[in-house]
Amino acid sequence: MIAPTVRQASLFPHRLFPHWLPVAAARPAMSASWWQWVASTDSLTTRLTVAGGTNAFRVQLLRQTIGLPLRDEALTLGIEPRRYAWLREVALCVGDKPWVVARSVAPLSQLQGKGLEGLGERSLGSWLFQQPDLVRGPLYATRHQPRFVAEHSASLLDSVWGRRSVFQHSGLSLLVQEYFLSTMADDLALSSR
Numbered sequence: 088m089i090a091p092t093v094r095q096a097s098l099f100p101h102r103l104f105p106h107w108l109p110v111a112a113a114r115p116a117m118s119a120s121w122w123q124w125v126a127s128t129d130s131l132t133t134r135l136t137v138a139g140g141t142n143a144f145r146v147q148l149l150r151q152t153i154g155l156p157l158r159d160e161a162l163t164l165g166i167e168p169r170r171y172a173w174l175r176e177v178a179l180c181v182g183d184k185p186w187v188v189a190r191s192v193a194p195l196s197q198l199q200g201k202g203l204e205g206l207g208e209r210s211l212g213s214w215l216f217q218q219p220d221l222v223r224g225p226l227y228a229t230r231h232q233p234r235f236v237a238e239h240s241a242s243l244l245d246s247v248w249g250r251r252s253v254f255q256h257s258g259l260s261l262l263v264q265e266y267f268l269s270t271m272a273d274d275l276a277l278s279s280r
Contacts (some may be wrong), residue, residue: 089252094148095177099257103259106229106230106231107159107227107228107229108227108228108229109225109226109227109228110125110126110225110226110227110228110250113125113228113229114126115257116165116280117218117248117280118277118278118280119275120275120278121247121248121267121277121278121280124248124267124277125226125248126226127230128223128226129216130212130213130215130216131179131186131187131212131265132144132179132212132216133156133212135179135181135186135187138181138275139181139182139186140259142181142182143167143181143182144179144180144181144208145180145208146178146179146180146208146209147177147178147179147185147208148175148176148177148207148208149176149177149178149188149236150174150175150176151173151174151175151176151204151206152174153171153172153173153174153195154171154172154174155168155169155170155171155172156168156170156172156174156192157234158246160172160192160262160264163253163262164192164193164194164242164253164260164262165260166194169237170194170195171195172192172193172194172195173191173192173193173194173195173203173204174190174191174192174207175190175191175203175211176188176189176190176191176235176236177189177208177211178236178243179210179265180238181271181274184274185243185268185270186203186267186268186270186271186274187265187266187267187268187271188233188235188236188243188246188265188266188268189211189264189266190233190235190263191261191262191263191264191266192264193212193259193260193261193262193264194260197258197259197260198259201256201257201259202214209234211263215250215256215261215263218256218257220256220257221254221255221256222250222255222256223252223254223255224253224254224255225251225252226250226251226252227250227251227252228248228249228250229248229249229250230247230248230249230252231249232244232245232246232249232266233246233249233264233266243268245268245269245270246266246267246268246269247267247269247271247277247279247280248266248267248269249264249265249266249267249271250263250264250265251258251263251264251265
């Protein structure tokens, strides 16, 4: 992955720096039904499983690799933008439909002994929320589309809201970004905002 040049960055600044707002600042633009999803601090895996009813929940691993984080991701984690990081991209599916796409980023220097490399198609949330010392940082929200899924499928680009926060656990800083897709909005009859 090659970082964009300055010229490319100036032509498409929104692609490098999506507009993230503290979740409370995004609240006026958000319906009450979306607020309950975007501002929740409990396990998204559990929420999706419950909302899906009899439809099975599953994680579809899109990509897990070592690579360069996006500039805003590196800044959020406090690491140098050209430092390699652990990257994981998944679709969280209910039944046969993806409802959420997510991207997680962690500094390589902090991964040792955490076991994240072996998650496979297991939910990151199922691991995170078992950690007794887990601390979740503030939530931020966006209406921008997820940039990381374009190479997988155009249908995964159609999100209604995105959110992100940094989790801290035993010296690990883990940025988790989740985008709620229009398929979820349709299936749960959620509003368009």
